[in-house]
Amino acid sequence: MSFLHYLLGGRRHSANAAKERLQLVLVHDRADLTPGKLEILKSDLIAVLSRHVEIDRPSVQVTLTRDRNQQRLLADVPLAPPRARRRPPG
Amino acid sequence: MTAKVATITSGKGGVGKTTATANLGVALASSGLKVVCVDADIGLRNLDVVMGLENRIVYDLVDIVEGRCRLRQALIKDKRQDDLYLIPAAQTRDKTAVSPQDMIRLADDLRSEFDWILIDSPAGIERGFRNAVAPADVVIIVTNPEVSSVRDADRIIGLIEAEEKGPGKLLVNRFKPELVKRGDMLSTEDILDVLAIELIGVVPEDESVLLASNRGNPAVLDERSRAGKAFRNIARRLNGETVPFEDLAAKDGFFGRLTRLVRPGDG
Numbered sequence: 286m287s288f289l290h291y292l293l294g295g296r297r298h299s300a301n302a303a304k305e306r307l308q309l310v311l312v313h314d315r316a317d318l319t320p321g322k323l324e325i326l327k328s329d330l331i332a333v334l335s336r337h338v339e340i341d342r343p344s345v346q347v348t349l350t351r352d353r354n355q356q357r358l359l360a361d362v363p364l365a366p367p368r369a370r371r372r373p374p375g
Numbered sequence: 376m377t378a379k380v381a382t383i384t385s386g387k388g389g390v391g392k393t394t395a396t397a398n399l400g401v402a403l404a405s406s407g408l409k410v411v412c413v414d415a416d417i418g419l420r421n422l423d424v425v426m427g428l429e430n431r432i433v434y435d436l437v438d439i440v441e442g443r444c445r446l447r448q449a450l451i452k453d454k455r456q457d458d459l460y461l462i463p464a465a466q467t468r469d470k471t472a473v474s475p476q477d478m479i480r481l482a483d484d485l486r487s488e489f490d491w492i493l494i495d496s497p498a499g500i501e502r503g504f505r506n507a508v509a510p511a512d513v514v515i516i517v518t519n520p521e522v523s524s525v526r527d528a529d530r531i532i533g534l535i536e537a538e539e540k541g542p543g544k545l546l547v548n549r550f551k552p553e554l555v556k557r558g559d560m561l562s563t564e565d566i567l568d569v570l571a572i573e574l575i576g577v578v579p580e581d582e583s584v585l586l587a588s589n590r591g592n593p594a595v596l597d598e599r600s601r602a603g604k605a606f607r608n609i610a611r612r613l614n615g616e617t618v619p620f621e622d623l624a625a626k627d628g629f630f631g632r633l634t635r636l637v638r639p640g641d642g
Contacts, residue, residue: 298558304565307522311529311569 312349316356339365378489380482382511386527388498390519391548396495397425398595402610404459408490414464415507416497423463427591437465440477446484470502475509482510514543520561529570544575551580552623576609578602579623
């Protein structure tokens, strides 16, 4: 059905874009955490975590999500690969 | 009689609060109930012109609150309906002239005389909004099917829940079935999915609303108006009746799409 829909419906509809943008902006509104503030939080988080463990900084992802009634802050923090973690002596 | 107080609000301006208040007032009154519409938008009075009563104003809401007239003197009787009244907003004052406690006192003074008190809230989330919501038993949140308006509705829902007036009922106004069918307007389902509150009705975009407001005759009075019909249904739901929702934008399935593909001009 979705393939047929795609075939016959053709382009991406602006209502879908509206709904996606709305959902994203509401997640941030409800948490009172703008995307900009979330970036700052992410840097702070990286700084704190780095004091304890070596992390793969560029791959860190911090996102806000909502399932039904619960707002959730998700941090995905990959550790640095084992080779990079082994420091040269001294 | 013990009136119920319904406040019509939205956050964003220009979505149709005043139009909704006037139409619901007329619809409730025409079903035999005694109704007073209160314009709480102090400084930007408009409910009077939408109801066509602008020439009858002597006293206003601030005059009542400040004791310059008795309540009865400020009640303007509608020209068409015997059981419909208006309390107009003051035009030359601002929202700080009235407090939420004043509004609660006013509503309590009106309760014994009416079945419904409808309060038209100003846009925004400051004093005027808090005034309008303070005496509410039920809050109707008006939104249009667009991102900015739904976002503001979400904010309002949060605020009225914080005031323990929530969760409120959603009125979707200026709905364009053709755009929804085409996938270029948020559907009612999309909006409810995002806001998660109860729907009280969907009013289609309808030029009869403008024509009606030009003349000061709310669209509800026009039997043929689609928006008027929607408002009559909303009034019945507000009054506790179960009225099935009209499917304004039945999503056409495969064959609908196919037909439009074959006859593109028909969209």
